[in-house]
Amino acid sequence: MPDNFSAFSSPDDPAGRRSAVYAIMAQIPPGKVISYGELAALAGLGRAARWVGRLMSQLPDDTTLPWHRVIAAGGRLSLPAGSAAGAEQRARLRAEGLTIVKDRVDMRRHGWRSTESSG
DNA sequence: CGAAGGGCAGTTT
DNA sequence: CAAACTGCCCTTC
DSSP states (O other), rough: GGGGGTTTOOOHHHHHHHHHHHHHHHHSOTOOOOEEEHHHHTTTTTTTTTHHHHHHHHOOOOSSSSSGGOGGGGBBBBBBTTTHHHHHHHHHHHHHTOOOOOOBOOOTTBBEEEEEEEE
Protein backbone atom coordinates (compact mmCIF):
# COMPACT_ATOMS: atom_id res chain seq x y z
CA MET A 1 0.00 0.00 0.00
CA PRO A 2 2.16 2.75 -1.34
CA ASP A 3 -0.63 5.20 -0.63
CA ASN A 4 1.05 5.86 2.70
CA PHE A 5 3.98 7.46 0.94
CA SER A 6 1.67 10.25 -0.07
CA ALA A 7 1.74 11.20 3.59
CA PHE A 8 5.17 12.74 3.25
CA SER A 9 4.99 13.68 -0.41
CA SER A 10 2.46 14.90 -2.90
CA PRO A 11 2.27 13.86 -6.56
CA ASP A 12 1.62 17.50 -7.39
CA ASP A 13 4.99 18.48 -6.01
CA PRO A 14 7.76 17.78 -8.57
CA ALA A 15 10.32 18.00 -5.78
CA GLY A 16 8.28 15.62 -3.63
CA ARG A 17 8.44 12.85 -6.23
CA ARG A 18 12.18 12.68 -5.89
CA SER A 19 11.93 12.38 -2.13
CA ALA A 20 9.41 9.59 -2.65
CA VAL A 21 11.72 7.62 -4.95
CA TYR A 22 14.62 8.08 -2.55
CA ALA A 23 12.40 6.79 0.23
CA ILE A 24 11.50 3.64 -1.70
CA MET A 25 15.13 2.97 -2.59
CA ALA A 26 16.02 3.21 1.09
CA GLN A 27 13.31 0.61 1.74
CA ILE A 28 14.96 -1.95 -0.57
CA PRO A 29 16.51 -4.66 1.63
CA PRO A 30 20.08 -5.92 0.98
CA GLY A 31 20.34 -8.96 -1.30
CA LYS A 32 17.17 -7.91 -3.13
CA VAL A 33 16.42 -5.92 -6.25
CA ILE A 34 13.57 -3.89 -7.74
CA SER A 35 12.75 -2.56 -11.19
CA TYR A 36 12.58 1.10 -12.19
CA GLY A 37 8.90 0.70 -13.01
CA GLU A 38 8.03 -0.80 -9.65
CA LEU A 39 10.14 1.79 -7.92
CA ALA A 40 8.31 4.48 -9.83
CA ALA A 41 4.93 2.90 -9.16
CA LEU A 42 5.67 2.45 -5.46
CA ALA A 43 6.73 6.07 -5.34
CA GLY A 44 3.41 7.00 -6.92
CA LEU A 45 4.94 7.98 -10.26
CA GLY A 46 3.03 5.34 -12.16
CA ARG A 47 4.70 4.41 -15.44
CA ALA A 48 7.48 6.97 -15.09
CA ALA A 49 10.07 4.20 -15.09
CA ARG A 50 12.20 6.15 -17.55
CA TRP A 51 12.03 9.14 -15.27
CA VAL A 52 13.31 7.05 -12.34
CA GLY A 53 16.37 5.95 -14.29
CA ARG A 54 16.89 9.60 -15.15
CA LEU A 55 16.73 10.40 -11.47
CA MET A 56 19.45 7.81 -10.81
CA SER A 57 21.77 9.58 -13.22
CA GLN A 58 21.08 12.76 -11.30
CA LEU A 59 22.08 11.09 -8.05
CA PRO A 60 25.26 12.52 -6.51
CA ASP A 61 28.41 10.45 -5.99
CA ASP A 62 28.08 10.85 -2.26
CA THR A 63 24.58 9.39 -2.23
CA THR A 64 23.98 6.68 0.36
CA LEU A 65 21.01 5.24 -1.50
CA PRO A 66 21.16 1.59 -2.73
CA TRP A 67 20.63 2.62 -6.36
CA HIS A 68 22.51 -0.52 -7.37
CA ARG A 69 19.51 -2.54 -6.18
CA VAL A 70 17.42 -0.84 -8.85
CA ILE A 71 17.44 -2.68 -12.17
CA ALA A 72 15.22 -3.15 -15.20
CA ALA A 73 12.09 -5.30 -15.19
CA GLY A 74 12.40 -9.07 -14.88
CA GLY A 75 15.83 -8.67 -13.32
CA ARG A 76 17.45 -7.37 -16.49
CA LEU A 77 20.57 -5.20 -16.18
CA SER A 78 20.34 -2.36 -18.65
CA LEU A 79 23.50 -0.73 -17.37
CA PRO A 80 26.51 -1.60 -19.58
CA ALA A 81 29.28 -3.41 -17.68
CA GLY A 82 31.64 -0.99 -19.42
CA SER A 83 30.11 1.90 -17.54
CA ALA A 84 31.19 2.95 -14.05
CA ALA A 85 27.66 2.59 -12.74
CA GLY A 86 27.16 -0.64 -14.70
CA ALA A 87 30.27 -2.30 -13.32
CA GLU A 88 29.49 -0.85 -9.93
CA GLN A 89 25.99 -2.32 -9.90
CA ARG A 90 27.15 -5.83 -10.81
CA ALA A 91 30.02 -5.55 -8.34
CA ARG A 92 27.81 -4.43 -5.47
CA LEU A 93 24.97 -6.81 -6.27
CA ARG A 94 27.31 -9.79 -6.34
CA ALA A 95 28.87 -8.51 -3.12
CA GLU A 96 25.45 -8.87 -1.52
CA GLY A 97 25.18 -12.48 -2.66
CA LEU A 98 23.18 -12.02 -5.87
CA THR A 99 23.59 -14.28 -8.89
CA ILE A 100 24.02 -12.40 -12.15
CA VAL A 101 23.91 -14.53 -15.28
CA LYS A 102 24.16 -12.97 -18.73
CA ASP A 103 23.14 -9.59 -17.38
CA ARG A 104 20.16 -11.21 -15.73
CA VAL A 105 19.16 -11.57 -12.08
CA ASP A 106 16.83 -14.11 -10.50
CA MET A 107 13.79 -12.06 -9.57
CA ARG A 108 12.37 -15.37 -8.33
CA ARG A 109 14.92 -15.28 -5.52
CA HIS A 110 16.32 -11.77 -5.40
CA GLY A 111 13.25 -9.92 -6.63
CA TRP A 112 11.64 -7.79 -3.96
CA ARG A 113 8.24 -8.75 -2.55
CA SER A 114 6.87 -6.21 -5.00
CA THR A 115 6.59 -9.02 -7.52
CA GLU A 116 5.62 -11.58 -4.87
CA SER A 117 2.27 -13.27 -5.38
CA SER A 118 1.44 -15.24 -2.23
CA GLY A 119 4.66 -16.72 -0.99
C1' DC B 1 6.90 -24.61 -21.21
C1' DG B 2 10.76 -21.43 -19.99
C1' DA B 3 14.48 -17.98 -20.94
C1' DA B 4 16.61 -14.48 -23.93
C1' DG B 5 16.61 -10.66 -27.49
C1' DG B 6 14.56 -6.76 -30.27
C1' DG B 7 10.93 -3.11 -31.38
C1' DC B 8 7.31 0.23 -30.28
C1' DA B 9 5.06 3.30 -26.78
C1' DG B 10 4.24 6.02 -22.11
C1' DT B 11 6.30 9.65 -18.86
C1' DT B 12 9.24 13.46 -17.56
C1' DT B 13 12.67 17.07 -18.53
C1' DC C 1 9.94 18.16 -30.67
C1' DA C 2 13.58 15.11 -29.08
C1' DA C 3 16.18 12.27 -25.66
C1' DA C 4 16.61 9.02 -21.69
C1' DC C 5 20.31 3.80 -16.72
C1' DT C 6 12.52 1.25 -19.24
C1' DG C 7 8.46 -2.20 -19.98
C1' DC C 8 5.77 -5.44 -22.18
C1' DC C 9 4.80 -8.54 -26.11
C1' DC C 10 6.22 -11.69 -29.79
C1' DT C 11 9.38 -14.93 -31.62
C1' DT C 12 13.12 -18.36 -31.42
C1' DC C 13 15.96 -22.05 -29.27
